[in-house]
Amino acid sequence: MLLEQGLITCSIGTIYYLRDAAIIFERGCEVIVRKGVTAKDVAKLAGVSQSTVSRVFFEGAMVSERTKKKVLAAAEELGYGPNEFARSLITNRTKIIGLVMKGVKNPFYPHVLKEFATAFKRLGYSILFVHTNNDEIQKDDIMTLLNYKVAGVIITDATLSLKVTEDFKANKIPLVFFNRKAGMKDFFSVCTNNYEASRHIAEFLIQKGCEDMVYISGNHDTSTSREREMGFVEVLKKHHVHYKKYTSDYTFAGGYTTGQQMVTENKVPSGIFVANDIMALGVLGALRENGISIPETTKVIGFDNIDMSAWPTNSLTTWEQPIVEMVEQTVRYMMAEIKEYSGVSGNIEVQGRLVERKTT
């Protein structure tokens, strides 16, 4: 049947093998259809009521040790687990956190994803992953989250339209922007202190003897890029250091292109601050390819401290964003808001630190 549907052909049209298909298919039909085990079934087997079974699986409910043991044994035997939907229908809350992410291709974010997944799992929460292609999250993505009655939402990489944010407020669903500030002031965000960090960076490069500088921005409309630029430029101005800004897009390719451009224009400066690491690696690639010696001629510093930056081949000086700490803060706020919604807005700024390597 699968063969009839052409399922086993791959897109170039060749038919590949389907091991033991027929046999297994027959076996597939033989499988005994065990219906979904419910609390009722467990109750019957354990000789108690459904309520009692429910209580056994509900943290902190009142059950005697003896019946608890009995029920758990029955549950184990039947392979029972509480239906999360029925559960959520009653409690009107879920153990799901919506996580919205855009730039999965920047290694920074998979790392963040991993940390969130680990942290929330420990707390008994699951993650509904939403990928968005747009800088501004679309209405239907949000509707999905709303309809699943998620306990909270974390947006790592994008912003929201005002219209949509109201839905969250109205439904009392806590919302955190991670590594991004929302356009409006009315939400909570967790970021590195970009402003302070970029001031440090500027002073560091100046102290290293750089006399003309370049700032390579990420996507222009992001709060991170703007803040990093602001702090950096402020310090440069104070020291009367000449600088130029290139606008890029937070990708390796973007960094590489910008690097090439600087070489072509013959405008390679002595110090470059790149708004994130992955772009910085692109810049490095372009400069090194053109025989520019780093750090002698030009010093390059990135932002994030992704794993790759530490690789001996790259050895990129950068500003570390303490992912674990940022995640910790986010989770903490989230859990507090889930417990008792306040809708408070604000911004937690976490301090990072300079990681000096061979590009400066």
Add this chain to the structure above:
Amino acid sequence: MLLEQGLITCSIGTIYYLRDAAIIFERGCEVIVRKGVTAKDVAKLAGVSQSTVSRVFFEGAMVSERTKKKVLAAAEELGYGPNEFARSLITNRTKIIGLVMKGVKNPFYPHVLKEFATAFKRLGYSILFVHTNNDEIQKDDIMTLLNYKVAGVIITDATLSLKVTEDFKANKIPLVFFNRKAGMKDFFSVCTNNYEASRHIAEFLIQKGCEDMVYISGNHDTSTSREREMGFVEVLKKHHVHYKKYTSDYTFAGGYTTGQQMVTENKVPSGIFVANDIMALGVLGALRENGISIPETTKVIGFDNIDMSAWPTNSLTTWEQPIVEMVEQTVRYMMAEIKEYSGVSGNIEVQGRLVERKTT
């Protein structure tokens, strides 16, 4: 209140600012508590029954165009969306796909994640993301998926114990191993044709003049690594080419260490096949650092064709795993099984292709 809980301090103990906290907090309290809008509310506003509202939101149900319009308008006004839990409780199926992933730090997988997210969103499915640290997925992760009554499960990076697999069969939940074959033969998997690919690779290196070879494996217990080794070694044996095997772990660090080890042991061969790209980049780093010229002295080839391999600085020759096609196949199988469960087992093998760059 948040301040009392110490939420606004970051872990180094400093207190950072919470913008407009008090004001917003007060405002937060003012927010009108709109209760979750239900079909009943919409029905009342639209002047129809709850059943009718339900039908409007249920694909293919019988409603007149006129009432549909009326209901949709009312729904829009109230911001209504069907409660997915109540819905799932009735239908006993969800629009959620469980996606289990281990190696998020290997760029190959974020890319896979993105493709899955995109493909399933188009089909109206959401993704429950499960991160696992272990090669073999743990019971409680699986219970989560089971309890959420996911429509299907994709496991990208790990395997399952036999005990657990039975739960899926029993609940008729389709399961696909992506880029990994299950230990037992009873499941469905989608992979690149690793065996054929590695034969090609062996022949390619031989033809390029390599006379002694090294294979650097990933985690030993993975099917991918074993298959890649098998094909590679078979061809080498046929041509009486000397080879040696190093066991590594699919990480950059692992590759780097292995590269260093080869240099130290003075056993750098003329051709190296590394079981994935990220390790290959580690190997490259180590070799280049030790002044070994590539591709003149040694040729290196990876597997995956992750974005980074194409970066000019790396320019790694590799075997491309056609992610989009693999995802497509997986989704196709999944949807067919969701529509009508067969439990058929088998293996779709997708052809990749050699991408020749500067390391060979």
Add this chain to the structure above:
DNA sequence: AAAATTAATGAATACGTATTCAAAATAAAA
């Protein structure tokens, strides 16, 4: 031992939807 208190349990109900079945409205045929 009796009374009073506390702990443990079960019966009944609500959550928000899909779905069945019967009734009503509409369209088509006579």
Add this chain to the structure above:
DNA sequence: TTTTATTTTGAATACGTATTCATTAATTTT
């Protein structure tokens, strides 16, 4: 128009759990 067929709707019910309230069992106090 009347009859028949068809489309559209509403009332009632089920899904699997948490929870309330009343009841029973166990424990403590008198």
